[in-house]
Amino acid sequence: MPLNDQLPALNREFIAHFGEMGSRWGINRTVGQIYALLFLSPKPLCADEIAESLEFSRSNVSMGLKELQAWRLVRLRHVPGDRREYFGAPDDVWEIFRVLAEERRRREVEPTLTMLRSALQETxxxxxxxxxxxxxxxxxxxxxxLMIWFDDVQKLAPETAVQLMSMGSMVTRVLEAKDRLTGRNTKKQSSPS
Amino acid sequence: MPLNDQLPALNREFIAHFGEMGSRWGINRTVGQIYALLFLSPKPLCADEIAESLEFSRSNVSMGLKELQAWRLVRLRHVPGDRREYFGAPDDVWEIFRVLAEERRRREVEPTLTMLRSALQETxxxxxxxxxxxxxxxxxxxxxxLMIWFDDVQKLAPETAVQLMSMGSMVTRVLEAKDRLTGRNTKKQSSPS
DNA sequence: ATGAGATTTCAGGAACTACTGAAATATCAG
DNA sequence: CTGATATTTCAGTAGTTCCTGAAATCTCAT
Structure with missing residues (x-):
């Protein structure tokens, strides 16, 4: 039983799930759990609190936090009159998504594009x-x-959350609008300018 | 040196890159390489050919192909008069993307939503x-x-590749169109229908 | 400067995953 | 049914990643 009893059952389940998911995809279990804990926490937590809640070793928490910082998924906060460092997840879920997408792009997509471009140079x-x-x-x-289009989407939602909330069926909505404008099908379009 | 010299340098680099990327994210190195090999191959390959090209053990290839089939990323083909099974990647990159997105959704997103829904039931x-x-x-x-919106995008591109090719800056284009229609900013919109 | 508290690094062991060869199973022509 | 060929399973090992406690480093109040 890895999770502290002090944590509400609700939180424990969520944290466990993110541990699982973390390992399914690149991030390791403990890093996922640390992030989940911070995401749910109403206040930033210091490393000791995290270690205690999750029953990880202090050094494991330290490494996990370092990785989360490398992903820019946690914010470092200082509490006045306390030398310890406190960590928190951004409040805004859209912001979290944006950062994740950016990081993945930087780490996975860009290197792939570079490799492909260089291969396309060859005869x-x-x-x-x-x-x-x-x-x-x-x-x-x-x-x-895909990347160009993703940039477009990001530009569309520069002021975070609220906008995304209205984004739900935005694509269909604007396409309906556009269809009314241009005549018919969403298939091919002439010059945009 | 894991890759057969018979493979052109071009292919070897691509395959190696996908091995790396594979391990960065959930999939293991050999599975990534098998996929890359199939993606580049002009013809479907049988397991022995794959094993020889990549210098993996026959059984490793068998397991890798099984995993790729579980992800629905390879097609099984039978060559008449040959008892062996041949494998190929879909030709259409958009199709590949769609399948990947669907699989990830099924494996990662749906379980998460289920967990969240159940947590939201609690008092x-x-x-x-x-x-x-x-x-x-x-x-x-x-x-x-995000999922609703993703469904929308998929509905928009039901006949695969060619459509995506025109999708590049579609979002901005149609938004320009919509702006002209509705008056101004892309921020908030009233009822669609 | 000193030292108390905070944080990081790191070597080694535990736990896990990947890969292989050998054996088992399946498939099919004759 | 038999044997030839193709494929899968599996136990064991090789290789990798994760996690810990101990030691080193850093930071700041006094």
Whole structure:
């Protein structure tokens, strides 16, 4: 039983779930749990409090917090008259999502695009190489477009949460509007300017 | 040196990169490499060919293919007059993306939403619990909206690739159109229908 | 400067995951 | 049914990652 009894059952379940999810995807279990704890906490917590709540070693918490800081998912806060460092998760869920997306992009997408661009520079010798290069071109184009489009979405929601809340069916809504404007189908469109 | 010299340098680099990326995120190195190999290959490959190209053990390839099939990322093909099974990646990059997104949703998002919904049923006792539940409510709402919106995007692009290719700056384009229609800012909108 | 408290680093062991070869199972032509 | 070929399973090992306690480092009040 890894989680402190002082934590409400509600919190314990949430934290456990994020531990699981964390390991499903790149982040390790304890890092996920630390983040979940901070996300739920009404106040920033210091490392000792985290270690006690989750029953991790102090040094494990230290490493976990370092990783979360590298992901820019936790904020460092100082309480006046207390030398310890306190940590908190951003309040705004949209902000959290944005940061996560940015970090993943920086760590995974950009290196991939770089690799693809460099492969596209090469001159293929054989037919198989020509085919492989064409596949890479398709992937490169796809990812580039996805990124452009993602930038657009981010630009659309610069003032965080509230906007996203109205974003639900925004795409369909504006497309309906656009259809009314331009005539018909959402398929192909002429020049935007 | 894990990759067969018969593979062009171009392919070897791509495959190695996807091995790396695979391990960065949930999937293991060999599975990523098998996928990359299939993605580049002009023809479906059988397990032996994969094992030879990548210099993995035959059984490792078998397990990797099983996992890729569980993710619905490879297609099984039979060549007439050949008892062996051949595997290929879908040609269409948008299709690949769609399948990946669906699988991740099924494996990660849905369980999270379920957990959150069940937590939201509980009646909080303490103030901290009340706060934690409010945070979960925010997260639940955020993820739900994101999923609704994602559904919308998928509905928009039902005939795959070509559509996505025109999707690049679609959001900004249609918003420009909408702005012209409705008057001004993209901030808040009244009833759609 | 000193030392008390806070934080980080790090070596080593525990726990986990990946990979292999061998054996078992499945498939199919004759 | 039999044997040839293809595929999967599995036990064990190799390799990796995680976690801890102890020691080192940092920070600041006195």
């Amino acid at each position: 293929p010798a054989t037919d198989d190489e020509r085919h492989a290069q064409e596949r890479m071109r398709q992937m490169h184009e796809f990812i580039s477009r | 909080p006792a303490t103030d901290d619990e009340r706060h934690a539940q409010e945070r979960m409510r925010q997260m639940h709402e955020f993820i739900s909206r």
